[in-house]
Amino acid sequence: MITQADLSTPYFPNWCPGCGNFGIWAAFKNAAIASGWDNTNTAFVAGIGCHGHMVNFVKLTSFEGLHGRAIPVASGIKLSNHRLNVFVFTGDGDCLGEGGNHFIHACRRNHNITVLLHNNNIYGLTTGQTSPTTRKDYKSKSTPDGNPDEPFKALNLAIAAGATFAARVYSNDIAGLSEMIIKANKHNGMSVIEILQPCITWNKECTPAFFTDNTYKLPDTYDPSNIVSALEKTLEFGEKKIPVGLFYKVEKPTAESEFPQIDEKPLVDTPPNKKDIQNLLQNLY
Amino acid sequence: MQTVFSESPVYSAIKSVDFLVALNQETVDLHKEELTQGAGIVFEDEGKIDASSCKDNCRLFPVPLKRLASESGGQEIVSNNVALGASLAAMGGDLELLLNLITEDLSSKGEEIVKINQTAAKAGYDYVKENFSDKFEPILAPHETIDKNMVVNGTDAVAFGAIAAGLQFAAIYPMSPTSNILHHLAANQRKYGYVFKQAEDEISAINMSIGASFAGARSMTTTSGGGFCLMTEGYGLAGQTEIPLVIVEGMRGGPGTGLPTWSEQGDMRMILHSHQGEFPRIILAAGDSKEAFELTMKAFNLADKYQTPVVLLMDKNVLDDEQTFPKFDYENYQINRGKIVTKTESQYIRYEVTDDGISPRSFPGLGNHVMANSDEHNSYGFSSETIEDRNEQMSKRLRKLDTCAKEDMEQPVLYGPEDADITIVSWGSNKGSILEALKDFPNLNYFHISWINPFPAQAVFERLSKSKYLLNIECNSTAQMAGIIREKTGIDILDRLLKNDGRPIFPEEIKAKINSILNRK
Numbered sequence: 001m002i003t004q005a006d007l008s009t010p011y012f013p014n015w016c017p018g019c020g021n022f023g024i025w026a027a028f029k030n031a032a033i034a035s036g037w038d039n040t041n042t043a044f045v046a047g048i049g050c051h052g053h054m055v056n057f058v059k060l061t062s063f064e065g066l067h068g069r070a071i072p073v074a075s076g077i078k079l080s081n082h083r084l085n086v087f088v089f090t091g092d093g094d095c096l097g098e099g100g101n102h103f104i105h106a107c108r109r110n111h112n113i114t115v116l117l118h119n120n121n122i123y124g125l126t127t128g129q130t131s132p133t134t135r136k137d138y139k140s141k142s143t144p145d146g147n148p149d150e151p152f153k154a155l156n157l158a159i160a161a162g163a164t165f166a167a168r169v170y171s172n173d174i175a176g177l178s179e180m181i182i183k184a185n186k187h188n189g190m191s192v193i194e195i196l197q198p199c200i201t202w203n204k205e206c207t208p209a210f211f212t213d214n215t216y217k218l219p220d221t222y223d224p225s226n227i228v229s230a231l232e233k234t235l236e237f238g239e240k241k242i243p244v245g246l247f248y249k250v251e252k253p254t255a256e257s258e259f260p261q262i263d264e265k266p267l268v269d270t271p272p273n274k275k276d277i278q279n280l281l282q283n284l285y
Numbered sequence: 286m287q288t289v290f291s292e293s294p295v296y297s298a299i300k301s302v303d304f305l306v307a308l309n310q311e312t313v314d315l316h317k318e319e320l321t322q323g324a325g326i327v328f329e330d331e332g333k334i335d336a337s338s339c340k341d342n343c344r345l346f347p348v349p350l351k352r353l354a355s356e357s358g359g360q361e362i363v364s365n366n367v368a369l370g371a372s373l374a375a376m377g378g379d380l381e382l383l384l385n386l387i388t389e390d391l392s393s394k395g396e397e398i399v400k401i402n403q404t405a406a407k408a409g410y411d412y413v414k415e416n417f418s419d420k421f422e423p424i425l426a427p428h429e430t431i432d433k434n435m436v437v438n439g440t441d442a443v444a445f446g447a448i449a450a451g452l453q454f455a456a457i458y459p460m461s462p463t464s465n466i467l468h469h470l471a472a473n474q475r476k477y478g479y480v481f482k483q484a485e486d487e488i489s490a491i492n493m494s495i496g497a498s499f500a501g502a503r504s505m506t507t508t509s510g511g512g513f514c515l516m517t518e519g520y521g522l523a524g525q526t527e528i529p530l531v532i533v534e535g536m537r538g539g540p541g542t543g544l545p546t547w548s549e550q551g552d553m554r555m556i557l558h559s560h561q562g563e564f565p566r567i568i569l570a571a572g573d574s575k576e577a578f579e580l581t582m583k584a585f586n587l588a589d590k591y592q593t594p595v596v597l598l599m600d601k602n603v604l605d606d607e608q609t610f611p612k613f614d615y616e617n618y619q620i621n622r623g624k625i626v627t628k629t630e631s632q633y634i635r636y637e638v639t640d641d642g643i644s645p646r647s648f649p650g651l652g653n654h655v656m657a658n659s660d661e662h663n664s665y666g667f668s669s670e671t672i673e674d675r676n677e678q679m680s681k682r683l684r685k686l687d688t689c690a691k692e693d694m695e696q697p698v699l700y701g702p703e704d705a706d707i708t709i710v711s712w713g714s715n716k717g718s719i720l721e722a723l724k725d726f727p728n729l730n731y732f733h734i735s736w737i738n739p740f741p742a743q744a745v746f747e748r749l750s751k752s753k754y755l756l757n758i759e760c761n762s763t764a765q766m767a768g769i770i771r772e773k774t775g776i777d778i779l780d781r782l783l784k785n786d787g788r789p790i791f792p793e794e795i796k797a798k799i800n801s802i803l804n805r806k
Contacts, residue, residue, distance in 0.1 A: 277615075
């Protein structure tokens, strides 16, 4: 039985009051308590950005790596110990700017990890420049004349690249997010949750009111197994037209399942031992 | 391709050519200046090859290579075995041995192919026997007893050394001249139970390997200089988060794409200094395949013990050149994983401050709260920017190098007499060419350095201070090792033989340099 106290560290988050990260933090801890994620079965990796501080506020085994590189670190952890629940916390700049290449290739390989993509459509930690998901023409410190670039649609990219679970949740829907994190972790494959997150300091457009007013839940009749309608749905965005929920979910072999040598047990369950290489050397004669 | 053989050990390629097989005119033109007095040349008789421009006293063996290949039932491609048979006859070798080798090499391609190639070799052999018996030089007469040796290159040595040392995980992006390491690792992973993954780029390769190591796996990655540029960020990450990692860097000619298929010793300074800030890095350099095998195995123990990246620097010449060695011995090797926590502790402190700088390492999943933090952190791993934590953690990390210098660093090796007229100082693949050159100079010695960081400054200072005359040899333009020696010992080696055209430094070039010094004295 895991409690809030087990997960708490001596530190209280240094995010701005009202930051969407608080909702994500609460939802993740609630999911951990509900699912029994602790230091015997779970590890998470964070990139660099406001989200990256998460390692200081959740007492679970964690790795705060480099900007954009959380996914490869998580892939290495999962390949070495697939018994662990492995989560990645990453931001829109971290995941889609600096780490874009890793993101698409991890989707393609279908690593059995869960990626929580904090998307606040802005660079918060570096005080307000456009990110790869900032809308065109948006005025920021780095684009005072308006953003000249089209934004990525994160879920569209994820599904096209091969992710087998793609969902979107609003950060302040703590119960809904918690439920989705649990569902994503249960999914066998690369799970991407795009979390719509207000940056109350640097993004004056994507406010809590904006998300509350404009998001709607995908209806019960929506079929998440159809890649074409899922891709179509990811293109929808605008006034009263931001779908949230599970966009896409299919079963495919995971990256980890491609290695018969780790079929029976995780790689690290057998400590490294000195190998007899006489056969290899004999071939050199 | 060049092959050197001798009754005494051969340490390197040489520049001169005693016997040339020319399948086209380009080969003759490229190598005619390298031919020795009385050199033999097997070449196509019925083609347009003109060997008349070669030195007057060369022994010419014009052989209808293509015709004999065709008469043997093969395509033009089997001309090589006609030429091999012809060369063997000219050198007085035993045809049976060659036929057996052809069987061994080609049997996987079927009996028919073996037969065609054997017939071709015999045709070349018989042709030379019948037509040129006055030009033989029987240097290949069979010996009664022969020590059987492996034919091994540096990529074999690194891959097999890693497997023997208990490698568990390797993520690699292909790059010459280290790709053959990943080929070996890919082919053998199921049999030996480790995981090899080709990553999407070098940044991912090093970060995946770091993640695997964090999870508890013995981890490595390999690349060349250009790939290492992308790994630079991960290199320091491993240093800062104190994650063990073995990195093999195969040096080719730079900068940019540079000389992709040639050798250079231009990356030592990069490996010593790349990444922002300061962290402990252990850097080793291999002089030949045997050293590469032993240093690879050692690198895993050093990485685990010191929880920091260990780089093995390799010259392209060591990685690609085949050399004969007695079977590698690893009997006494023991895996040392360093300070590992094997049970759940009530208060686990990942970055605990210790005298030797090494903190207890626990793996995810055991129950301890394990943090790896690239932000500066306190002893638990939580981000911290306090002056106290910064000073404690920074000096703790760097203290590991002092411990390593005391407990593990090896001294350079001196080849040749203690008292010598000239002491040559060098590193990496130059070792072979220097030892080959020194066969002619018994009163010279060679000081071979394989630990770059920590650096055996005291031993280098003492040796060089005693020497009568110092000569530095390196395959780069700026004498990087000489610079480090000066930095660490104050000794400036004034005479240098530097080469950076990508080709190996040949014993002939070293001998000429030595002679010019001796004549001056």
